[in-house]
Amino acid sequence: MLNMIFAWVLVIQIFFFSFCFFFPPIHGSLQSTDTKHDKGLHLMSRISLPPSPAPEAVSPSYNPTTIFNVRSYGAIGDGVTDDTQAFKLAWDTACQTEDSEVLVPKGHTFMIQSTIFTGPCKPGLKMQIDGTLMPPDGPDSWPRNNSKRQWLVFYRINEMSMQGTGVIDGRGEKWWNLPCKPHKGFTGTTQPGPCDSPVAIRFFMSSNLSVIGLKVKNSPQFHFRFDNCQNVYIESLNIKTPALSPNTDGIHIENTNNVKLYNSVISNGDDCVSIGAGCYNVEIRNITCGPSHGISIGSLGIRNSRACVSNITVKDSIIKHSDNGVRIKTWQGGSGSVSRVTFQNIHMDTVRNPILLDQYYCLTKKCPNQTSAVHISDILYSKIKGTYDVRSPPMHFACSDSMPCTNLTLSEVELLPAQGKFVSNPICWSAYGTVQTLTIPPVFCLLGGTPEMLPQNGKERC
Numbered sequence: 012m013l014n015m016i017f018a019w020v021l022v023i024q025i026f027f028f029s030f031c032f033f034f035p036p037i038h039g040s041l042q043s044t045d046t047k048h049d050k051g052l053h054l055m056s057r058i059s060l061p062p063s064p065a066p067e068a069v070s071p072s073y074n075p076t077t078i079f080n081v082r083s084y085g086a087i088g089d090g091v092t093d094d095t096q097a098f099k100l101a102w103d104t105a106c107q108t109e110d111s112e113v114l115v116p117k118g119h120t121f122m123i124q125s126t127i128f129t130g131p132c133k134p135g136l137k138m139q140i141d142g143t144l145m146p147p148d149g150p151d152s153w154p155r156n157n158s159k160r161q162w163l164v165f166y167r168i169n170e171m172s173m174q175g176t177g178v179i180d181g182r183g184e185k186w187w188n189l190p191c192k193p194h195k196g197f198t199g200t201t202q203p204g205p206c207d208s209p210v211a212i213r214f215f216m217s218s219n220l221s222v223i224g225l226k227v228k229n230s231p232q233f234h235f236r237f238d239n240c241q242n243v244y245i246e247s248l249n250i251k252t253p254a255l256s257p258n259t260d261g262i263h264i265e266n267t268n269n270v271k272l273y274n275s276v277i278s279n280g281d282d283c284v285s286i287g288a289g290c291y292n293v294e295i296r297n298i299t300c301g302p303s304h305g306i307s308i309g310s311l312g313i314r315n316s317r318a319c320v321s322n323i324t325v326k327d328s329i330i331k332h333s334d335n336g337v338r339i340k341t342w343q344g345g346s347g348s349v350s351r352v353t354f355q356n357i358h359m360d361t362v363r364n365p366i367l368l369d370q371y372y373c374l375t376k377k378c379p380n381q382t383s384a385v386h387i388s389d390i391l392y393s394k395i396k397g398t399y400d401v402r403s404p405p406m407h408f409a410c411s412d413s414m415p416c417t418n419l420t421l422s423e424v425e426l427l428p429a430q431g432k433f434v435s436n437p438i439c440w441s442a443y444g445t446v447q448t449l450t451i452p453p454v455f456c457l458l459g460g461t462p463e464m465l466p467q468n469g470k471e472r473c
């Protein structure tokens with residue numbers, strides 16, 4: 012009799028043991044939902060929690076990814092409730108787990124405040140954005156103690172992919188209409204006052220990033236900013252903001268190298284893509300810009316700064332209804348260089364300055380003449396075809412007197428007026444280079460050979 016009781020206890024123990032062993036996620040997910048009310052856990056949210064996968068993780072798939080649904084961490088997603096803490100908790104937990112995914116589910120709109128998502132994280136981190144993300148609506152709703160210069164920041168991330176079918180809506184309108192902004196076209200009057208507006212998505216000091224397939228719209232300022240990053244892969248983005256929204260660059264990079272930007276469509280109120288100081292090994296292919304201010308290298312050399320930019324390729328792309336096509340702009344007084352830039356196979360449709368190289372960049376028309384400049388060399392313009400807006404000459408090479416541009420090459424450049432008369436006087440100043448095939452309009456103003464006075468002391472080399 013006693014033996015039988017022992018046997019039953021054993022059976023029951025085995026049953027419970029195996030139950031707990033095989034079904035731990037139930038326990039885990041309960042715990043993760045419970046913790047949303049626990050203030051202490053928010054403070055310690057960087058400390059690794061026991062693995063607490065949301066129910067999705069149990070799906071019969073060979074994908075080992077552990078999913079951290081922000082809704083399992085307390086996010087409501089009604090577009091009104093502040094979901095910041097839930098996102099932070101989901102992030103911190105995922106960050107400590109290998110091959111994890113922060114899931115922003117579709118069918119919900121999450122309102123989150125300016126947040127810094129900090130790494131380093133375990134390898135294989137994914138941020139899957141299938142729903143909509145929004146910040147507070149405009150400067151008056153922005154919490155006073157939050158940075159007004161950035162919204163979503165990813166900092167010290169060593170490997171991450173951000174992707175999905177969702178929308179990131181920067182709700183920029185109230186920021187664009189601040190009295191200090193040059194808005195509403197040429198009649199807008201600009202008044203002094205605080206003018207900071209947040210960049211929608213900033214990656215800072217991060218590497219091995221991919222950003223794929225998202226829609227990003229109406230950023231208060233730049234849509235994406237990458238600074239001090241390496242190995243960035245960007246694909247199939249759709250960025251959309253009104254043409255008259257100030258400073259809304261699509262993708263801005265600076266001090267960032269090994270960047271690939273492919274297959275994206277950008278329409279906005281400032282540069283489609285802007286490439287700042289310290290960028291090299293950048294390839295841009297198959298993007299459609301417009302309306303926009305085109306693809307820019309610069310502005311570089313502001314306040315006598317040094318800038319080095321090299322090995323930039325932009326090809327197989329379309330620029331339409333834009334103020335500029337492909338542009339290199341530097342301030343007088345800078346140093347350093349821009350070299351090995353290729354603009355190839357670019358179709359222009361009604362672009363005001365399809366090819367523009369300006370070493371006298373100045374916002375006020377009152378910049379004093381200076382002798383130093385960022386040296387520009389080895390720039391290839393090949394197969395640049397299409398139409399221009401006749402208000403400006405289609406080609407404009409204004410180089411520094413003291414530091415001429417060298418080795419500019421034009422090949423198969425054919426630009427016709429979108430409407431009206433030919434503008435047949437391309438501008439060249441201190442520009443050395445060669446025309447490989449007859450261009451339309453013809454360019455006879457490039458100087459041959461190499462300038463004599465180019466300083467060879469190596470100081471300008473990067």
Ligand SMILES: *[C@@H]1O[C@H](CO)[C@@H](O)[C@H](O)[C@H]1NC(C)=O
Pocket residue numbers: 154156157
């Ligand atoms: C801002 O203030 C709120 C309320 O006082 C606080 O909960 C929040 O943590 C603060 N945020 C920052 C970034 O300091």
Ligand SMILES: *[C@@H]1O[C@H](CO)[C@@H](O)[C@H](O)[C@H]1NC(C)=O
Pocket residue numbers: 169170218219241242
């Ligand atoms: C991440 O990038 C660094 C260089 O920035 C590289 O050394 C490393 O191998 C990369 N890691 C992965 C996982 O790709």
Ligand SMILES: *[C@@H]1O[C@H](CO)[C@@H](O)[C@H](O)[C@H]1NC(C)=O
Pocket residue numbers: 247273274275276297299
């Ligand atoms: C170019 O990008 C567009 C999306 O912007 C895409 O639909 C198209 O397939 C891409 N073309 C190539 C050749 O990859």
Ligand SMILES: *[C@@H]1O[C@H](CO)[C@@H](O)[C@H](O)[C@H]1NC(C)=O
Pocket residue numbers: 270291292293294322324
């Ligand atoms: C130039 O950049 C491309 C990537 O865009 C890279 O593959 C290539 O190796 C770079 N060239 C040099 C000389 O670094």
Ligand SMILES: *[C@@H]1O[C@H](CO)[C@@H](O)[C@H](O)[C@H]1NC(C)=O
Pocket residue numbers: 378379380412
């Ligand atoms: C700067 O130089 C240009 C051309 O050499 C000259 O036309 C212009 O008057 C100068 N501007 C100033 C402010 O000295």
Ligand SMILES: *[C@@H]1O[C@H](CO)[C@@H](O)[C@H](O)[C@H]1NC(C)=O
Pocket residue numbers: 389390391418420
């Ligand atoms: C001039 O630039 C082209 C690329 O645009 C490059 O292939 C060539 O080597 C450069 N020439 C010199 C002398 O550096």
